[in-house]
Amino acid sequence: MKIDIILCGVGGMGALSTAAIISQAALDMGLYMKQAETHGMAQRGGDVQSHLRLSDKEIASDLIPDGQCDIILSVEPMEALRYLPYLNKEEGWVITNENPFINIPNYPEKEEVLAEVKKVKNSIVFNADKIALDLGNPKGTNMVVLGAASKYLKIDIEKLEKAINDTFGRKGEEVVMANINALRAGREVADKI
Amino acid sequence: MEKLLLLGDEAIAQAAIDAGLSGIFGYPGTPSTEIIEYIQASKEAKGKNIRSSWASNEKTAMEAALGMSYAGKRAMFTCKHVGMNVAADPFMNSAITGVNGGLVYISADDPSMHSSQDEQDSRYYALWAKIPILEPSNQQEAYDMIHEAFELSEKFRLPVMLRITTRLAHSRAGVVIRKDKREQNQIAIPENPKQFILLPVNARRQYKELLAKQDGLELESKNSSFNKYIDGENKSLGVIACGLAYNYLMENFTQTKCPYPILKIAQYPIPTEMVNKMYQECDSILVLEEGQPLFEEKLKGFLNNGKKIMGRLDGTLTVDGELNPAKVGKALGLEVSEGFEVPSIVAPRPPKLCEGCPHADTYKALNEVMADFSKGRVFADIGCYTLGALPPYNAINTTVDMGASITMAKGASEAGFQPAVAVIGDSTFTHSGMTGLLDCVVDNTPVTIIILDNSITAMTGSQKSNATGRIESICEGIGVAKEHIRVITPLKKFHQENVNVLKEEIAYQGVSVVIPRRECLVWLNKKRKEEKQKQKQQE
Numbered sequence: 017m018k019i020d021i022i023l024c025g026v027g028g029m030g031a032l033s034t035a036a037i038i039s040q041a042a043l044d045m046g047l048y049m050k051q052a053e054t055h056g057m058a059q060r061g062g063d064v065q066s067h068l069r070l071s072d073k074e075i076a077s078d079l080i081p082d083g084q085c086d087i088i089l090s091v092e093p094m095e096a097l098r099y100l101p102y103l104n105k106e107e108g109w110v111i112t113n114e115n116p117f118i119n120i121p122n123y124p125e126k127e128e129v130l131a132e133v134k135k136v137k138n139s140i141v142f143n144a145d146k147i148a149l150d151l152g153n154p155k156g157t158n159m160v161v162l163g164a165a166s167k168y169l170k171i172d173i174e175k176l177e178k179a180i181n182d183t184f185g186r187k188g189e190e191v192v193m194a195n196i197n198a199l200r201a202g203r204e205v206a207d208k209i
Numbered sequence: 210m211e212k213l214l215l216l217g218d219e220a221i222a223q224a225a226i227d228a229g230l231s232g233i234f235g236y237p238g239t240p241s242t243e244i245i246e247y248i249q250a251s252k253e254a255k256g257k258n259i260r261s262s263w264a265s266n267e268k269t270a271m272e273a274a275l276g277m278s279y280a281g282k283r284a285m286f287t288c289k290h291v292g293m294n295v296a297a298d299p300f301m302n303s304a305i306t307g308v309n310g311g312l313v314y315i316s317a318d319d320p321s322m323h324s325s326q327d328e329q330d331s332r333y334y335a336l337w338a339k340i341p342i343l344e345p346s347n348q349q350e351a352y353d354m355i356h357e358a359f360e361l362s363e364k365f366r367l368p369v370m371l372r373i374t375t376r377l378a379h380s381r382a383g384v385v386i387r388k389d390k391r392e393q394n395q396i397a398i399p400e401n402p403k404q405f406i407l408l409p410v411n412a413r414r415q416y417k418e419l420l421a422k423q424d425g426l427e428l429e430s431k432n433s434s435f436n437k438y439i440d441g442e443n444k445s446l447g448v449i450a451c452g453l454a455y456n457y458l459m460e461n462f463t464q465t466k467c468p469y470p471i472l473k474i475a476q477y478p479i480p481t482e483m484v485n486k487m488y489q490e491c492d493s494i495l496v497l498e499e500g501q502p503l504f505e506e507k508l509k510g511f512l513n514n515g516k517k518i519m520g521r522l523d524g525t526l527t528v529d530g531e532l533n534p535a536k537v538g539k540a541l542g543l544e545v546s547e548g549f550e551v552p553s554i555v556a557p558r559p560p561k562l563c564e565g566c567p568h569a570d571t572y573k574a575l576n577e578v579m580a581d582f583s584k585g586r587v588f589a590d591i592g593c594y595t596l597g598a599l600p601p602y603n604a605i606n607t608t609v610d611m612g613a614s615i616t617m618a619k620g621a622s623e624a625g626f627q628p629a630v631a632v633i634g635d636s637t638f639t640h641s642g643m644t645g646l647l648d649c650v651v652d653n654t655p656v657t658i659i660i661l662d663n664s665i666t667a668m669t670g671s672q673k674s675n676a677t678g679r680i681e682s683i684c685e686g687i688g689v690a691k692e693h694i695r696v697i698t699p700l701k702k703f704h705q706e707n708v709n710v711l712k713e714e715i716a717y718q719g720v721s722v723v724i725p726r727r728e729c730l731v732w733l734n735k736k737r738k739e740e741k742q743k744q745k746q747q748e
Contacts, residue, residue, distance in 0.1 A: 026558065043214050043383060052380035054323070062560035067380075077460035078380040078453075081534035083546030094556070100549040108548075119561070124554040132552040188745060 017047070018071040019170050020080040022099045025091035026117050027064050030158030033183070034089065035066040037162065040179035041171050042070045052078040061119055063095055070171075089165045091158050092117045093129045093141065103136065110136045111165045111206075113144035113157055140164055140206060147201050156198035163202020173203060211386045217377035218243035220348045220384045221315060224355030226253055229391035231282035231310070232260040234270035236640060237669035238289030239324035240378035241317035245287055246672070257393065263666075265675045266611070266640040267292035271299045271314070278312040278368075279405055281397035283359055290318040290329040295611065295641070297334070303368050304338035305407060305415045309399045311359035312368040317378045320500050320531040326591070326608070328529060330500035332477065335370040339419055341426050342477040343371045343435065344452035348382040350435065350475065356387070361429065365422055374499050376531065377453055427478045435475035438483055443468040447491030448541075449484070450474065451504055453532070454497035460534040461543055479504065488516065495540060496520035499532050561596055567663055567727035568594045570699035572604040574707040575630070575659070578715060579604075582628060588621065590614040590642075592634035593668045593729075594661055605632060612641025618656045619649050628715045631658045635676035636666040643683060649720045650688040657714045657721045660684075663729035671732040684722045693721035700727065 025031035090096035090112040148156040264270035277284035316331035345351040496505040505520040538545035589605035618631040714721035
C-alpha cells in the first residue's frame with residue numbers, strides 16, 4: 017500500500033489540520049508516513065501546501081515526486097490547480113471545494129478555474145462550504161473535503177473519525193462531533209458519484 | 210518501542226531532552242523555531258528544569274550556551290542559517306576554546322529561500338571553524354545524531370554542528386525514541402583554568418590543539434555508522450549523496466536497486482579514504498548536495514584536471530534552489546514521471562499582511578507623510594512588516610538584515626539624504642537595533658525610527674518578544690530625548706493624529722522614535738482561544 021496526497025489551500029483554511037488528522041490515522045494503522053508542510057512567512061495569507069506520503073514500506077523522499085501524486089485535496093479550487101505538476105496524470109484524483117477564496121486582485125474567473133479542474137480525468141468539485149454551513153459548522157469545509165476524499169484514501173473512515181477524536185478531543189465533545197458530521201457529509205457526496 | 214510522530218525540529222528537541230540537556234538557547238527563525246518551542250511546551254523538559262526561553266539574538270544565545278557548557282552542563286543552540294552570521298564571533302572562537310559540557314549548535318538552512326533573504330550553507334561555517342558536522346537525511350537520523358553529537362562533543366571537547374534544511378525541519382515522520390535517557394551533567398568547571406581565556410598566548414596553544422584533533426575527527430567520520438559506502442555493479446558512475454539528498458536519490462530507486470556505488474555522507478570532516486575509494490573505482494562522480502556545492506568544489510579542485518565530476522557546478526543540477534526527486538532523477542539520466550502543467554490562469558498568491566494588521570495602519574499614515582518627499586527614504590527590516598514592500602502599500606525601500614533599518618537610515622542621512630526613516634519591529638529592535646540607535650544618538654544623526662510594537666515576534670509564529678514593556682525605557686536609556694519618543698495607536702480612527710505625530714518627528718533635526726503600539730491580531734486570537742480552552746477545562 018502506498019498513497020501520496022497533496023493538501024492545499026490558503027493559510028488559515030485548515031489544510032494543515034487535515035494533514036494532521038490523516039497522519040494520526042496512518043500512524044494508528046502502523047503505516048510509514050512523511051508529511052512536509054509550509055511554515056513561516058508563506059502562512060500569512062499565502063498559499064499553503066502539505067505533502068503527505070503513506071506507505072507500508074519505508075519512504076525515502078519527504079517530497080512527492082512530480083507526476084506521482086494520487087490525490088490533490090484542496091479547500092480552494094485555484095490552489096488545487098497550482099499542484100497539478102505533482103498529479104499522476106492517469107490515476108490521480110483532484111478533490112476540491114468549488115468556492116474561490118479571493119484575496120488577490122487578479123483572481124481568475126471562477127468558471128475558468130472550475131473548467132480547468134474538470135479537465136483532469138478524475139475530479140470531484142463540489143460546494144463543500146455550503147455543506148459545512150448547512151451543518152452549522154462553517155469552519156468545517158476542510159473536514160467535508162476530507163470526507164469526500166476518504167473514499168480514495170485507502171484508510172477506513174472509522175480510523176479518520178478516531179483521529180478526529182484524538183486531535184480535537186481536548187476541545188470538547190461538541191467540536192469532535194461537528195467535525196465527524198462534516199466528514200460523514202463529505203463522504204456521502206463521494207458515495208453518490 | 211515508542212514511536213512518536215515528530216517534525217524534524219521536534220525530533221531534535223526530544224533527542225536533546227533524552228541526551229541530558231540542561232539548556233537550549235536561540236532566537237526564532239524559520240525553519241528552526243519549532244525546536245525551542247517543543248522544549249518550551251514539553252512537560253518532561255519542565256520537570257527536568259531545562260531552561261528554554263528566547264534570547265535577544267543569536268549571538269547572546271550562543272554565548273549563553275557556551276557559558277552553560279563552561280559550567281559543565283550540556284547545552285544546545287539553535288538558529289536559522291542567517292542567524293549563524295549574527296553568532297559568527299562566538300561560533301569561530303568557541304572552536305578555539307573548545308567546550309566543557311557537551312555543546313551542540315543547530316543551524317536550519319533554507320535553500321530555495323522559502324522564508325529567507327539568502328541561501329547559505331552552514332556547513333561552510335563548520336568546516337571553516339574545523340568542528341564536526343552531522344547532517345541527517347531523515348527524522349530518525351536527526352534524533353539519533355543528537356545523541357551522537359553530544360558524545361562527540363564531550364569526547365573531543367569541541368562544539369558540534371548539526372545542520373538541517375527546511376524539508377527535514379518541517380516534515381513529520383514516526384521516530385523511535387530511546388528508553389535509556391541520560392542524566393544531566395553536574396556543575397564542574399574546566400580542568401584547564403586557561404581553556405576559556407583566549408589571550409594570544411593561550412589561543413595559539415588552543416588552536417594547535419584544535420588542529421591536532423582533525424585526524425581523530427576524520428577517523429570518526431570514516432567509522433561513523435551515518436556514513437556508508439554502498440557498492441554497485443556499474444562503475445561508470447559513483448554517486449556521493451550528502452544529507453537529505455540521499456533520500457531524493459533513493460526515491461529514484463524504489464523499484465530497482467541503484468546500479469552505481471553510493472557514498473552516503475552525513476558526518477564531516479569529509480572522510481577522505483571513502484571518497485578516494487569511490488574516485489579510484491568509478492569513471493565519473495555525481496555529487497548531490499542540499500545546499501551549496503561545498504563537497505563538489507573540494508572534490509573538483511581548483512584545476513579540475515581529474516576525473517569527471519558532475520553536480521551543481523557543471524550544470525547537471527541547478528546551482529541554486531533545493532533538490533527534489535525529479536532533479537536528482539534527471540541528473541542520473543533517468544526518465545522521470547511528469548504531471549500536468551500549471552494552467553496559465555493560476556495567479557500567484559504572495560503572503561501579505563493580515564486583515565486588520567496594525568502595520569497596515571502605520572504604513573497608511575507613513576505613506577501619506579512620505580508623499581511630501583522624493584522616493585526611496587524608508588529603510589525597513591526583517592519581519593511581517595517587510596510585506597509592506599508589496600502592493601497595496603509599497604511603503605518601504607530596503608530590507609537587508611536584522612537591525613539594518615536604523616543603521617542604513619543613519620548612513621543615508623549622513624550622506625545628506627534627509628529625511629531618512631527606519632521601520633523596525635519590536636523584537637528586531639532588541640535583536641540588533643539597539644546598538645544602531647546608540648550610534649545615531651552619539652552622532653545626533655537626523656533620523657526617525659519607527660518601532661512597530663505588536664508585542665510579539667509575529668513572523669515566526671508568535672514567540673515572546675524581549676522588547677515587550679521595555680521599548681521606551683531602552684530608548685530613553687540609550688539617550689533619545691524623552692519628548693521625541695512618541696507612542697501612537699495604529700487604528701483608522703487615529704489616522705490624522707498619527708500622520709501629525711510622524712510629520713513632527715520627521716521634521717525634527719535629531720534622533721526621534723515613534724512607537725505604533727497595537728497587539729498582533731494572530732497572537733491576540735491565539736491568546737483568546739487558549740484562555741477560552743483553559744476556562745472550559747476548569748469548568
